[in-house]
Amino acid sequence: MRRAIIQNLRTFRRPSPRNALKQLRIHGSGGPYNVSFSFQRSIVSRSTQPLRSQMQLGRRLSGPLLLGVAAGGVAYFYQQQTKTTGDGQAPQVTGVAVGPSKAYSTGTGAAKATPSHAGVNSLGSNDLPEAVRKALIVDQGQLFTAQIAADQTISKETDYSGRKVLEMLTPEQASAKLSTNEESYLVGRGEGVVRYDVVQIPSNDPIEDDHVEKIVEVPDTIAAAGDGKTNSDWMFWGVFDGHAGWTTSAKLRQTLVSYVARELNATYKSALQDPKLTIPGSEAVDAAIKKGFVKLDNEITHESVQKVLKAQSKVVAAEILAPALSGSCALLSFYDSRSKELRVACTGDSRAVLGRRGPSGKWIAKPLSTDQTGGTASEDARLRAEHPGEPNVTLNGRILGGLEPSRAFGDAVYKWSKETQQQLKNQYFGRTPSKFLKTPPYVTAEPVVTTTKVDPAGGDFVVMATDGLWEMLTNEEVVGLVGQWLEKQASSASPGNNPTTSASSTGWLQSWFRTQPASTSNLPLEDQSSTYSTQAGQRAPIRQQQWGVQANQPDRFVVQDSNAATHLVRNALGGKDSEMLSALLTLPSPYSRRYRDDLTVQVIFFGEAGADSKTGRVELNREASATVANGGGGVEGVKAKL
Structure with missing residues (x-):
């Protein structure tokens, strides 16, 4: 990032x-x-x-x-x-x-x-x-x-x-590179989510981003709370924007959902024991998510120091301290299929945006998170209140003049005391603490949590992405592009229009999306002047300024990918301008980092699955996934989602 x-x-x-x-x-x-x-x-x-x-x-x-x-x-x-x-x-x-x-x-x-x-x-x-x-x-x-x-x-x-x-790269090679890491899954659970698409495009080598998608089957004892419903899912999606290395984001991929699910489980069980509650309140659920974040960061940042000092080994120190010395933002969505509530927990400057139909059938973009940096007014005010008398707590929009995100996992040099940093430097390795370091911690992993009631029947969708996407596209452009992609998918969903399209990959569209002519010139967006405006604290797409892209040029977009996340990345990197796309994807690391960041994008589609789609499984959507068939006719490298 x-x-x-x-x-x-x-x-x-x-x-x-x-x-x-x-x-x-x-x-x-x-x-x-x-x-x-x-x-x-x-x-x-x-x-x-x-x-x-x-x-x-x-x-x-x-x-x-x-x-x-x-x-x-x-x-x-x-x-x-x-x-x-x-x-x-x-x-x-x-x-x-x-x-x-x-x-x-x-x-x-x-x-x-x-x-x-x-x-x-x-x-x-x-x-x-x-x-x-x-x-x-x-x-x-x-x-x-x-x-x-x-x-x-x-x-x-x-x-x-x-x-x-x-x-x-030729345009064909650029398209192949775009889709190398794309995945798409059809969710046959009948619990309000019908599909999600994911893609990653590296700029750093190796990529410092990471992501996770997990569906947790909730035990009947918890699912039955409140309304007697016996089948329920907790669904998680996360994007992790690493910096100064890939180890922190990898740690989050492996452990963050488990930490949060454990705290949620304890909170729901506690509510069951109170006859007045039966289900936990909204504040209790938010607190459980925050507790999971903070507990994991404490393990990464502080418990690791105790392990290193006890081990007295430079080899152990190099392994254990790696996630603490690098850092990562985290954006985690938690969907409770029973309540139809989507909670978005944001630590850092990755972003989530909801796409929802407006009165005319076009799309409205609703931001679900705020970018958290030293340049965000609310974050700057918070830090100055927590560290009075320290004028350099934010300097040029950065924490102590160095780190841009004001909330992150790891980044221990902004959390450890001077004494701890000096001890680790003397005994193992490290760098001299910042001259502005006085009263750490300056960076926290505690997220800001928002709650949104999802309307699966209305065809809501959510886009989650690291800031590499938001540097290139606005919230409205992202939502409009997904809406444009949906129109194209719906118009070609009929077997008569596209005989090669399978019913399993398009059936989810038929249940809730009204077929409309595909628009390739104008994004299908509502006038949002009287609804949701651009949220304060969210930065403009700086890459458009860097590349000389003029605003309000809808004809620069194109629809040609089967994966919605890949579709967004293609249009972020050039759209119809195939030469721009080829140039940006040809650039090798580390030069590419000056013009584009690592990109990780998830698109989650909510909807009511038809009866024939309720398989109870999460299945790979081959038509929108880059897969390699093995000798047995299966697919290599498909990750379990349950």
Whole structure:
């Protein structure tokens, strides 16, 4: 996620925006041919106006593509191009970039820099070979783009510091990469949830996000409380946005639902013993969820220290302290099928949004959480009240000037005392505490919990995602995109329209969704001026500003994915602009992190399952999942959901 001034990321500094674009013409030893290179030295301007530089490589490409392929920012010289082979001949040129005032020999020709004007390079039709491929070139910490001849070999050095050339993904390859980690499940429980879709797109390597989906069958003794109903489910969905490492988010995937379910179980059992209650009150349920969060964070952050000090082993310390030293936001939804209440517990700046039909049948976006950062007014006020006399408790919208989320698991350096941090540093490893650290903890894992009554019969849905999605799309765009996707699914649900579509994967739509013509130009959104407005504390999509995407451009969206979560990510990364999508997905780690975050998205569809869909099982929806068939005809890697 777009994180703090984390110490180990300070080396990534944005270069100067001067000398934005350069063009280079190269002649190879096999005859004259032209290879165009363009690069931009700065990607993000610190001014309020976004950069809108564009480039043309044979034909005009979008500004966001330039931002993606120019990730390194500064042109780097290929010193290896002047080397010769054993027979004295110059090797085949893979690519050359030159600085403002130097040229290097490349075979039989010389490369000369030509100045650019107005931030745009326009190339004539004769400036490119007949057959070219797009490529990204990485050289010792810098990255830029090029067109290379189609018959030219793409290779890389064998060591880790040498040159690497990456071929730009085609639209088909980009789509395949988008769907690599997608999953979709049909819920045949008959308890108000009919389907949920999930997808993950990494930017960090490995991805620092994680997620969980679990359905807990509630014991009859608890389910029967209040209304005598004997079958009930507790359903959980969670997205975890890790930072400074992947270990904390992985820990949450493994344990958070168990901690919360244990506290809920105890709360419901306690209510059964009180004849005046029979079911716990809303405040008691909220308190149980908060207790589960805080207990787990205490184990991660404080109990781990005691274990390390007792073990007296650096090996044990490295393993046990890892989730404490990294950190993670957490967004957990808890749906009680008996009460039809959805509780969303938010720790950090991941976000949940409810999509609900308005009077006209179009969709309304209702935020279910607030982004919790040092720049959120309510969080800033809370921290200043808890730490009076400390003006730097939030600095530039960050905790002690460093961490952006004000609530998180782990991040122990904002929770441990100076004495604890110094002791661990002296005996094991660590870093010097912040000079602003006085009265920790400054960061808490206690969530803010909201409760919403869900209307399954009305076709409510919820989108949960790490902030990588919300950096690119607004709440309304996300809800409108899912509504657009539903229209497309409903219009093609009839076997006559799509003979390859199975009844099991579309039957859930028939029960509650009115078939309407699919709209690919305008998002089906209600006017929300008199209903839900954009919630205070939720940030605008900064990536749109960075990429130069203009607001209110609904025609930039496209519907082509069977998985609703993948559909959202595709449109967040470019939509109809397939070149922008390819560029952003081609960028390798760590350069990609400057232009897009890790992305984890869940879409939960509520509805009334038909009688033939009540199988009691949670089944993989193969048509919207990236699966690998094994030799027995089954599917590898399918996780149990019960």
